[in-house]
Amino acid sequence: DAGVTQSPTHLIKTRGQQVTLRCSPISGHKSVSWYQQVLGQGPQFIFQYYEKEERGRGNFPDRFSARQFPNYSSELNVNALLLGDSALYLCASSLSLQGAGDQETQYFGPGTRLLVL
Amino acid sequence: QQQVKQSPQSLIVQKGGIPIINCAYENTAFDYFPWYQQFPGKGPALLIAIRPDVSEKKEGRFTISFNKSAKQFSLHIMDSQPGDSATYFCAARVFGNEKLTFGTGTRLTIIP
Numbered sequence: 001d002a003g004v005t006q007s008p009t010h011l012i013k014t015r016g017q018q019v020t021l022r023c024s025p026i027s028g029h030k031s032v033s034w035y036q037q038v039l040g041q042g043p044q045f046i047f048q049y050y051e052k053e054e055r056g057r058g059n060f061p062d063r064f065s066a067r068q069f070p071n072y073s074s075e076l077n078v079n080a081l082l083l084g085d086s087a088l089y090l091c092a093s094s095l096s097l098q099g100a101g102d103q104e105t106q107y108f109g110p111g112t113r114l115l116v117l
Numbered sequence: 118q119q120q121v122k123q124s125p126q127s128l129i130v131q132k133g134g135i136p137i138i139n140c141a142y143e144n145t146a147f148d149y150f151p152w153y154q155q156f157p158g159k160g161p162a163l164l165i166a167i168r169p170d171v172s173e174k175k176e177g178r179f180t181i182s183f184n185k186s187a188k189q190f191s192l193h194i195m196d197s198q199p200g201d202s203a204t205y206f207c208a209a210r211v212f213g214n215e216k217l218t219f220g221t222g223t224r225l226t227i228i229p
Contacts, residue, residue: 004160033215042123042206042219043161056216090160094215106217108153108160
């Protein structure tokens with residue numbers, strides 16, 4: 001079975017630009033979460049979507065937005081890029097919302113490495 | 118408090134040894150504690166997870182020990198191998214919330 005896939009794998013942008021990152025969850029998974037991982041640190045939660053609705057938001061500015069499509073894939077958008085947005089952006093999917101036993105396990109994709117110059 | 122504190126930052130162990138990575142938390146609402154393994158250029162992969170109603174869980178060579186009263190949990194890797202060299206993250210989650218709060222990571226190196 002295919003795991004979580006993300007595109008692109010790498011991206012270079014300049015300050016002020018906008019970027020869109022894409023994620024396809026594991027087949028059958030309805031929940032998608034986005035995390036930012038700065039080099040040398042643990043992932044930080046950005047958003048969670050379930051059944052196309054936002055279910056959670058981390059402590060990130062409004063420049064960050066996301067959406068989930070009817071096929072459960074998701075996009076993360078970041079506007080007005082700053083140097084500090086350079087990071088590995090991770091997408092994770094799970095079968096359902098947490099509390100459903102093993103179905104709540106989050107599976108991470110390989111990430112998109114964003115470099116802002 | 119949502120923080121999860123992880124130590125040590127880095128660890129070097131000889132092959133066959135038992136590296137131990139520790140995590141501590143403050144938020145008593147956390148009810149799910151997974152450990153993730155991450156290799157360079159890859160996303161984190163779930164190793165093992167525990168809930169606070171048990172004190173220990175084993176899966177293969179990986180063991181989580183959980184001390185609810187001390188609000189601490191740790192990962193032990195038995196018979197460590199060079200292929201275990203990776204960064205390990207502990208994490209925690211509050212019941213009813215999908216958000217995982219990660220520790221800062223431990224860079225583990227297993228030397229032959």
